[in-house]
Amino acid sequence: MSGAAPSKLTRTAPPETRRQQLIEATITSISKHGISGTTLTKVTQEAGLSLGLVNFHFESKDALLAETLQHLAKEHRNLWTSKVWRPDIDAAAKLQTIVDAQFHPMVCNRRKLSVWFAFFGETRHRKSYLQTSGAVDMERQMMTAQLCSEIIAQRGYRDVSAPDISCTLEGIFDGLWLNILMYPRLFNRQAAREQVRSYLALCFPEDFP
């Protein structure tokens, strides 16, 4: 890193600043118009920058979209990875951290959820998706499966399977995301979080009372 971004309002700015501005504007545009309705003209207008800047700071429109998704994936991942490796936290609390990350306001809001599902729906981008956030999804599911195993082993639960629970959890996560996006009056972050907790209480009654 060469230095911090200048806070002054200058015409020119370091490339990293412009890239972040364009990525944020892309998120906004996709959330408003979908991927097929997102044009470089709309993105640059949203960012208050001129049309040509995208192809100066990014290789192409596709590259901008791919990096936008990477940005979201990293942001999400950062919410839980730090705590999950700490030895002083027990498995149930770590699992709760992953759940909290899933429904954290920074990630779980209609603006960002729109973008996630826009990418999920675009086969053209699935390849780049599988390389970035797909890896993050896998990593998270491996981790929840691991944590469930630990919980089961420690408490000696019967009739529950760690891989099954982690699969169902993945399902509930994505499904509640979709429903929060589509039906915000019926579904919201807090209720979703509690629904997941109810599910975990059914699986592990002693750890999630």
Next chain:
Amino acid sequence: MSGAAPSKLTRTAPPETRRQQLIEATITSISKHGISGTTLTKVTQEAGLSLGLVNFHFESKDALLAETLQHLAKEHRNLWTSKVWRPDIDAAAKLQTIVDAQFHPMVCNRRKLSVWFAFFGETRHRKSYLQTSGAVDMERQMMTAQLCSEIIAQRGYRDVSAPDISCTLEGIFDGLWLNILMYPRLFNRQAAREQVRSYLALCFPEDFP
């Protein structure tokens, strides 16, 4: 209605036949190329028909997309609505019918799931989505909530809430759909069906042994 569709291979065909062909080709195209990659040229080539036919049989490309989604929504709805009103079937079996519909091969395959999530991701079409399949989603959730209430009342279950379970079920349905679409090696219809059954067994152990 003038008459039945001719089975002979003729150059001309009744409008309804062409409309169905074009809708099927649209499903195929969206599953292959996404919504933003679906052009009328690709759709008509897929259908083996000429370019101009779309605007003859449909008002516009957008109308074709909207009717494609309606087609999927009806097809899905038809899988469970007939059984659910029969008085000779108990609530748990009706709930199982809804679960089976969700993971029926006719609905739950990668070709069709691609299209569902392509629409979920497109804000441009979300309005038309809410008017068609949104209504179907609501209807299904109302029904599962109703059936859960009946099960709870009949068996006298404690510590479970019908609205919560129906919300979680909706979440699991959509989430497993997404995971089957994205990660077909880890998720499949049969396993998904069993995961839902495990969840229902946790909620209603006496009805889903």
Next chain:
DNA sequence: TTCTCCATTGAATGCTCATTCAATCATTTT
């Protein structure tokens, strides 16, 4: 100050696409 180096601008380019429509073909009616 003057020079140099990037960042920035937005008009121009060339491409893709939805839509139109005049012409053609098939079927039904008279």
Next chain:
DNA sequence: AAAATGATTGAATGAGCATTCAATGGAGAA
């Protein structure tokens, strides 16, 4: 058979788009 009706075709049209690039602007180096 001839006319009328309706379906089909695909080239032409024009709008919108990503990308390019020559010109301009501004910040720091000399």
